[in-house]
Amino acid sequence: DIQMTQSPSSLSASVGDRVTITCRASQTIGTSLNWYQVKTGKAPKLLIYGASTLQSGVPSRFSGSGSGTDFTLTISSLQSVDSATYYCQQSYSIALSFGGGTRVEI
């Protein structure tokens, strides 16, 4: 099975900061990498799919990059509403898997 490792596990930043979260796959997954935002008490929300494509309706301050085994999620200018936990997920293999999550505090 493919293991997904996210870092950091948590971070604290200020409004307006540029924030980067990394995700590493245990084997190459091409660009089959997706990012989700989870807020307490709410259903997860798809942010980025195919490593770099912004889901419809997601603010442009979110962006994704990478291929192979190393990926990043960047929030260009952090807003208070971005306080959440972010998960990467690979959709390359038949057995899907998520990273451990990155909690973003503002």
Added chain:
Amino acid sequence: EVQLVESGGGSVQPGRSLRLSCAASGFRFDDDAMHWVRQAPGKGLQWVSGISWNSGTLEYADSVKGRFIISRDNAKKSLYLQMNYLRPEDTALYYCVKDAGRTPRVWDEFDNWGQGTPVTVSS
């Protein structure tokens, strides 16, 4: 508007069974694969199981293989998860999730999620 409404969660003793259901609306249910994803208290997201549009492909996480059975009824626009031999570590919020079906691959990203149904396994 896509809606996914889970039901069937509750509290059960270890070793017992529970069946979760998910009622789908707002999209062509028989077009897309579907999944169950769970989140244990204070833990991260874990994919549990997936089923292709025609039930031809069924896959499970190792932690539930042999105990859980995923199924769907396209005529009823419903997804199910039969959970047998439940363990305390199965305690979680269970989400019904729609696959985007964007590519010819078996699975794609998860583009719509339900609100979840809680399952507690405890003696």
